[in-house]
Amino acid sequence: RLKRTRLGLDDFESLKVIGRGAFGEVRLVQKKDTGHVYAMKILRKADMLEKEQVGHIRAERDILVQADSLWVVKMFYSFQDKQNLYLLMEFLPGGDMMTLLMKKDTLSEEEAQFYVAETVLAIDSIHQLGFIHRDIKPDNLLLDSKGHVKLSDFGLCTGLKKAHRTEFYRNLSHNLTNDFTSQNMNSKRKAETWKRNRRQLAFSTVGTPDYIAPEVFMQTGYNKLCDWWSLGVIMYEMLIGYPPFCSETPQETYKKVMNWKETLIFPPEVPISDRAKHLILRLEPHLTSPVVIKHLILRLEPHLYSSNTSSSG
Structure with missing residues (x-):
């Protein structure tokens, strides 16, 4: 289930950029207190064409991450600041x-x-x-x-x-x-x-x-x-x-x-x-x-x- 603890960028060490897309990038990061590695998807809010969609996106995402499906990339944390939405996903080393x-x-x-x-x-x-x-x-x-x-x-x-x-x-x-x-x-x-x-x-x-x-x-x-x-x-x-x-x-x-x-x-x-x-x-x-x-x-x-x-x- 999606963890609700209050997190920010300072809780993670960025290791390298592993992907770039239209709305931002994906970084390989390590959580400082546990050492666990995640893929951090960073979405720039300014680049999203319809700002009112952000709430809808988060609601739909919350439902899906709780499904815990074998076939779905797991999401562990999410947070945001003024510029970006941050999604902490499981890191899949096989690429896409x-x-x-x-x-x-x-x-x-x-x-x-x-x-x-x-x-x-x-x-x-x-x-x-x-x-x-x-x-x-x-x-x-x-x-x-x-x-x-x-x-x-x-x-x-x-x-x-x-x-x-x-x-x-x-x-x-x-x-x-x-x-x-x-x-x-x-x-x-x-x-x-x-x-x-x-x-x-x-x-x-x-x-x-x-x-x-x-x-x-x-x-x-x-x-x-x-x-x-x-x-x-x-x-x-x-x-x-x-x-x-x-x-x-x-x-x-x-x-x-x-x-x-x-x-x-x-x-x-x-x-x-x-x-x-x-x-x-x-x-x-x-x-x-x-x-x-x-x-x-x-x-x-x-x-x-x-x-x-x-x-x-």
Whole structure:
């Protein structure tokens, strides 16, 4: 459970910066009185687009941290000052899925099966609590020392990033650079371009719309199926080397996502099995149902205990 003791920055020694994002950074810190090591997420209040969201974020976070789920990054303390919100989380030395995917060209289907299986169970566990994550992406899939998946950033991005808003794309200039497909890139060059731009996207306050379901953009009502859409996009990226709708600009990506029935294409030069293609398509919310997902969970669960691919490499 979240500890309510009164703490401040002086109670922790900063060891090093281990991550940076749009709204702040993550530091490896040590609590001075106990010697325990944590990941301290520092969120700059001034950079959050809607200040009134901070209270909502903290309330949602408090509920989730009390769930004590195997699949959720644990939070131990939180405090704030005039500038920042500080969240003390468990430190996961395996890094995140974004970094793993940037290191490797693609994952084998066996490796992808392991990570997808764990992420299915992680997403299902938060849905069982009555929550929708809304921002499932490789940056938010953290890996422990043995390579097992844990979800992070519950509610911390919801409503804060322009990337979730249709009007952001409508209001932007139409002077766009050509998207990837118009340059006739092969899959290898597309993957190289994506990886070159990827970390910059993670730092952007706009974020990347690549993993966001169409109905979240439309804001006409969505349900937990939007999280399964995001997992389908991630599985595609694991096997192909880049997400299915990636483009030179967020606006072009948005257009592709909204027109996904025409733009979701498997490049013929990247060999993946029909079974893998079928699973990616089943994760699109327009083609799935809670019954299908439950069947998927039951089918994938045994792989957690039989797979020896539980390493982040």
